[in-house]
Amino acid sequence: MLGKEKRLNLSSRRRKECRTTLISIVFQQLLTMFSIMFFGFLLIRSNVINSEGTRQISTILSLFVMPATMITSFNADFDAKRLKLLLWATLAAFLTISIRAAIAHVLLKKEDRIDKYATIFPNAGFVGIPLVLATVGYEGVFFMSGYIMANNITQWTYGQYLISGDKKAMTLRQTILNPGMIGAAIGLCIYISRLPVPEFLWKSVDSLAALNTPLAMIILGSYIANSNFSELLAFPKAYWTTFLRLIVTALISIGIIYLLPIDDYMVEIVLTIASCAPAATNTAILGRLFGGDYEYGARLVVLTTLLSLFTIPIIVQFAQVLFG
Numbered sequence: 001m002l003g004k005e006k007r008l009n010l011s012s013r014r015r016k017e018c019r020t021t022l023i024s025i026v027f028q029q030l031l032t033m034f035s036i037m038f039f040g041f042l043l044i045r046s047n048v049i050n051s052e053g054t055r056q057i058s059t060i061l062s063l064f065v066m067p068a069t070m071i072t073s074f075n076a077d078f079d080a081k082r083l084k085l086l087l088w089a090t091l092a093a094f095l096t097i098s099i100r101a102a103i104a105h106v107l108l109k110k111e112d113r114i115d116k117y118a119t120i121f122p123n124a125g126f127v128g129i130p131l132v133l134a135t136v137g138y139e140g141v142f143f144m145s146g147y148i149m150a151n152n153i154t155q156w157t158y159g160q161y162l163i164s165g166d167k168k169a170m171t172l173r174q175t176i177l178n179p180g181m182i183g184a185a186i187g188l189c190i191y192i193s194r195l196p197v198p199e200f201l202w203k204s205v206d207s208l209a210a211l212n213t214p215l216a217m218i219i220l221g222s223y224i225a226n227s228n229f230s231e232l233l234a235f236p237k238a239y240w241t242t243f244l245r246l247i248v249t250a251l252i253s254i255g256i257i258y259l260l261p262i263d264d265y266m267v268e269i270v271l272t273i274a275s276c277a278p279a280a281t282n283t284a285i286l287g288r289l290f291g292g293d294y295e296y297g298a299r300l301v302v303l304t305t306l307l308s309l310f311t312i313p314i315i316v317q318f319a320q321v322l323f324g
Contacts, residue, residue: 022135022269022320027313029134033127033217034309040221054222061215066125067183068208070148073141074187075202078194082142088262089143092271093150095260096253097121101158103249108241113163114293115241117286118279118300119249121159124151125180126216127277127308132270133213140270145184147274152178155282163286219281220305227302235299242304246311250276254319265323272319276312278304 043049049057076082097120104116122128124147132140156175161167175181190197232238253275257268279301287297 023313023317025135026131026273026316029131030309030312032134033130033213036214036217037221037224037305040218041225042221043218044222044225049222051222051226054219057215058219061212061219063179065208065211065215066129067179067186068205069129069141069212070145070180070183071187071190072202072205072209073138073145074191075197075205076139076142076191078191083192085262085264085267086143086146088260089267089271090146090150092257092260092262093147093274094154096256096271096275097150097154099252099256100249103244103252107244112237112241113165114283114287114297114300115237117159117162118241118283118297118304119244120162121151121155121280121282122245122274122277123280123301123305124148124274124277126220126281127305128274130213130216131273131277131312135273136266136270140266143267143270144274145187147271148180149184151274151280152180155280155286159282160286220301223281223284223298224302224306227299232299232303235296238296238300238303241300242307245279245304246276246308247315250311250315251318254315254322258322268323269316269319272316272323273312276308276315278308 044054100120101116104119108115108119124144128147129141129144132144153175156178160174189195250272254272257271257275262268262271281301283301284294284297287294
């Protein structure tokens, strides 16, 4: 019911702040992220870094920084209720991804493989995590880790099949060895086992995790710098796909989250942020690996990322009214 009371796992003061200023925080964080993106854009356009440098930064981000962010989110006292909510967040992620896949199958043509991928899979890591950190902190990333695990599993199985058209492309090995999965697994093991970790190790991991937002935004800025804007605007189909990714599937995902018995405001907002993020960067990366239209995939990533500055606050505002 719309009037049901939600329990936000924060102090009363923080809960009130989150509900009254959430949109302001989201919008300010988006402006911060886009400012760093612009810095990344300038680094590429001024030849301070080249494509090889961008690839190396992306490798550092994927292999070390993002897993560190996931591990840091599990640095908390064990709570069975929080673990149950994490399971609900993971289940909700699988469910919303499945519904988005059905929508993409119905509303996009069979040959629109890249468009389907962009519609189904949001950039929960590069965009979702910085926004969650800004709005609800590392406790939110704890629940976001469940979404990212589901996202990774489906991206590296069904997503590979979707782009390649070959069922043999679906492999659990790449899923299990994905850095995000490994980071979440390590964090979860520490959390459940209550394994004591030396303070200096946590501080080291925290320091790595702090690099997540700037490095992710520099990478996205490099995508924008390498895009041909005249070509970016020359594909009418891209606008339809962008509308599906940022508006249609985001709203439907919120509806699904609302119907689930999660009953936790923070988790619902975290899932909303993940669901309304722009197209995953793997839209371009897997396109290159498996014979899809890599350049078109990169354009979709850029277009959805740029327009998400306007759509994410609107979607989050709607969710705040629905869940608040």
